[in-house]
Amino acid sequence: MDKPINVCVLVGSLRKASFNGMLANALIWLAPSSLKFDVVEVGQLPFYNEDLETAAPPAPWTAFRQRVKAADAVLFVTPEYNRSVPAVLKNALDVGSRPYGSSVWDRKPGAVVSGSPGAIGAFGANHHLRQSLVFLNVPTMQQPEAYLGHADKLFDEHGKLVSDGTRKFLQEFMQAFANWVETSRAQGQGI
Numbered sequence: 388m389d390k391p392i393n394v395c396v397l398v399g400s401l402r403k404a405s406f407n408g409m410l411a412n413a414l415i416w417l418a419p420s421s422l423k424f425d426v427v428e429v430g431q432l433p434f435y436n437e438d439l440e441t442a443a444p445p446a447p448w449t450a451f452r453q454r455v456k457a458a459d460a461v462l463f464v465t466p467e468y469n470r471s472v473p474a475v476l477k478n479a480l481d482v483g484s485r486p487y488g489s490s491v492w493d494r495k496p497g498a499v500v501s502g503s504p505g506a507i508g509a510f511g512a513n514h515h516l517r518q519s520l521v522f523l524n525v526p527t528m529q530q531p532e533a534y535l536g537h538a539d540k541l542f543d544e545h546g547k548l549v550s551d552g553t554r555k556f557l558q559e560f561m562q563a564f565a566n567w568v569e570t571s572r573a574q575g576q577g578i
């Protein structure tokens with residue numbers, strides 16, 4: 388059997404009943420068995436401040452950096468705040484990007500899923516996030532794109548997807564992501 392692919396999952400919402408949290412769970416559930424997941428919390432990270440980047444940085448930063456570094460790939464699932472990436476997720480990107488020269492993101496294959504109760508599926512956040520991922524050298528899957536609109540209608544009261552069409556789309560998305568990570572690995576781009 389091929390080596391499993393360890394994926395860290397970052398969700399850009401801290402809300403208990405987050406639709407993006409449900410989306411992340413659905414993606415994990417529907418993924419091929421070659422993918423193993425570690426959902427890494429981002430809400431406990433102190434705001435990035437270069438003054439704290441000493442020999443003993445904040446413990447949550449160190450723990451976060453170690454967990455992301457240990458992963459083969461990264462999956463972002465995010466809402467949109469004011470047409471951009473929620474601050475908590477941007478902060479996680481910043482924390483992982485330092486100290487200079489030791490970024491945990493470098494060459495780690497990634498994918499972005501965005502969801503919103505609005506009609507355009509957090510497109511703005513999805514693409515602002517991609518802008519940072521270009522700089523962070525995360526080879527990000529281009530197709531299929533995933534902008535989940537009307538996210539408040541996608542799940543029942545148990546957080547289960549209500550539509551077969553959405554289930555099929557998310558399943559295909561995760562298969563494409565597994566292929567993307569395998570391709571990056573074969574080309575020596577992945578970690």
Ligand SMILES: Cc1cc2nc3c(=O)[nH]c(=O)nc-3n(C[C@H](O)[C@H](O)[C@H](O)COP(=O)(O)O)c2cc1C
Pocket residue numbers: 400401402404405406407408466467468469470471502503504505508509
């Ligand atoms: C500060 C703030 C800004 C928001 N801005 C947007 C926005 O630009 N676009 C959008 O589609 N929804 C926006 N929303 C609504 C969110 O899409 C909605 O709260 C959603 O449920 C958040 O995702 P979650 O369910 O995963 O927490 C905003 C919500 C908040 C709290």
